Amino acid sequence: MSRLHRNAELERRIQERLETRMAARWERKLRSTLRKASREAAAEYSRGASIEVAVQKQNADIKKTLEAMYEQAFTSMGERIDRQWQSAKGYRTTGKKEMSDTFLHAMRAFITRWGAKKVVDISSTTVNILQGVVQSAIEDGLSVAETAKIIRQKGEQFAGYRANLIARTEIHSASQAGSISATQQVGGDIIKEWVPVMDDRTRDGDNSDFDHTNVASVPLNEPFIVGGEALMFPGDPAGSAGNVINCRCAMTYIMR
Numbered sequence: 001m002s003r004l005h006r007n008a009e010l011e012r013r014i015q016e017r018l019e020t021r022m023a024a025r026w027e028r029k030l031r032s033t034l035r036k037a038s039r040e041a042a043a044e045y046s047r048g049a050s051i052e053v054a055v056q057k058q059n060a061d062i063k064k065t066l067e068a069m070y071e072q073a074f075t076s077m078g079e080r081i082d083r084q085w086q087s088a089k090g091y092r093t094t095g096k097k098e099m100s101d102t103f104l105h106a107m108r109a110f111i112t113r114w115g116a117k118k119v120v121d122i123s124s125t126t127v128n129i130l131q132g133v134v135q136s137a138i139e140d141g142l143s144v145a146e147t148a149k150i151i152r153q154k155g156e157q158f159a160g161y162r163a164n165l166i167a168r169t170e171i172h173s174a175s176q177a178g179s180i181s182a183t184q185q186v187g188g189d190i191i192k193e194w195v196p197v198m199d200d201r202t203r204d205g206d207n208s209d210f211d212h213t214n215v216a217s218v219p220l221n222e223p224f225i226v227g228g229e230a231l232m233f234p235g236d237p238a239g240s241a242g243n244v245i246n247c248r249c250a251m252t253y254i255m256r
Contacts, residue, residue: 004081004088005252012195012250018076019175023167026069031163033061034126038155041130046148051134052127063119067111069167070174074107078178085186088255106181110174114237122166129158169245173235179251180233183220189256190220194234197248210243220253 005011037058044054082103133154137147183190194215210227212234223230231239234249 002088002255003252004084004254008193008195008250008252009198011252012197012248015077015080015175015250016197016248018080019073019168019171022069022073022076022175023164023171026065026171027163027167029065030062030166031159033058033065034159034163035156036061037126038130038159039152041126041155042148042152045134045151046144048144051130051151055123055126055130059119059123062122063115066118066170067115069170070111070115071107073171073174074110074178074181076178077175078103078107078182081179081182082185085183102185103181106184107178110177110181114173118170118237122162125162126155130155165245169235169247172247173237173244176233176235176251180220183253186255191217191254191256192220192224192233193217193252193254194224194226195250195252210240212247212249217254 037055040054040057041051045051130151133151134147137150142150180192183192194212194217196212196215198213210229212226215224215226218224223232225231226239226243229239229243231243233251235244235247237244
């Protein structure tokens with residue numbers, strides 16, 4: 001058997017640093033868009049119009065940002081893993097052009113499958129947050145003008161936290177999807193291993209319903225079972241929020 005990464009934890013830390021740098025760039029863009037949504041919502045509320053419609057005006061910008069994030073992360077990590085496989089003993093390639101075409105198809109499929117859904121999720125969460133602000137303001141007896149001001153203030157406060165959360169989670173998901181997609185081009189009998197982060201933030205049986213520290217290795221094209229959920233890779237968007245948001249785990253591979 002041949003292991004792709006001699007030091008799986010070192011590789012995980014390198015991947016985390018790469019993902020963090022990518023996320024920082026897109027976090028700024030997302031923060032700006034979410035702040036704009038709160039300002040638009042405040043303006044619409046002061047005119048007696050719909051907060052939801054105001055927030056949804058930013059959906060096109062969010063979709064564009066997410067798609068660009070996905071493409072960069074998927075491609076960057078996929079190319080990294082592909083280079084590692086090419087230099088590994090026993091690597092068998094199906095030909096660079098064929099691999100590239102298949103990889104690009106996988107990337108487009110990932111963007112198509114998850115881009116629109118994530119836009120809806122982000123927009124719905126923004127609306128729910130701002131409607132909660134409105135409800136609290138009404139209960140406190142605030143005027144329309146005072147409520148609009150709070151919508152703007154609270155929305156901008158939440159924008160920073162949410163932009164960080166979204167960028168880190170989505171970059172990680174797309175990166176790990178790129179990793180497995182590159183490995184699927186290799187051929188042969190490959191096992192994938194889940195590499196957890198061993199610190200006090202890691203999900204385990206003591207502090208979470210989802211245990212990321214004891215995930216069994218599986219054949220490449222079979223899912224990991226994580227807290228009873230089937231995930232093809234760490235950060236798989238098919239998983240529940242508790243299993244995916246802020247996940248920092250990675251994968252390594254073994255050629256049998």
